[in-house]
Amino acid sequence: MSKAGFKAGLTALEAVGMAMTALASQTVIRGLLDQDTELLWGAFDRVPGGRTGQLVLLGFIALVAAASGGWAHTRRETA
Numbered sequence: 908m909s910k911a912g913f914k915a916g917l918t919a920l921e922a923v924g925m926a927m928t929a930l931a932s933q934t935v936i937r938g939l940l941d942q943d944t945e946l947l948w949g950a951f952d953r954v955p956g957g958r959t960g961q962l963v964l965l966g967f968i969a970l971v972a973a974a975s976g977g978w979a980h981t982r983r984e985t986a
Contacts, residue, residue, distance in 0.1 A: 917983040924976020931969035938962050 938946050939962065951961040 914983055917979045920979040921976045921983065924972045924974075924979060927972035928969050928976060931965050931972060935962055935965045935969065938965070 934947055937944060938958070942958075946958075946961050946965065951964060954960045954964050956963065
């Protein structure tokens with residue numbers, strides 16, 4: 908893989924990670940504040956644990972997305 912392709916891949920990973928972090932974090936906050944709202948249009952209805960399980964999963968997704976986006980950002984700067 909060329910250096911330009913590697914940098915492009917890291918840029919894409921950073922962008923996707925940050926977008927997923929923003930969306931998942933917003934959904935978790937909205938889910939905590941408004942108990943009657945459906946999380947992401949019912950996409951996580953099959954998650955065990957009810958609403959708490961859904962919020963934990965979304966929080967975990969936000970955490971992993973932030974970590975991968977941050978990792979890609981630091982790798983892209985050193986490359």
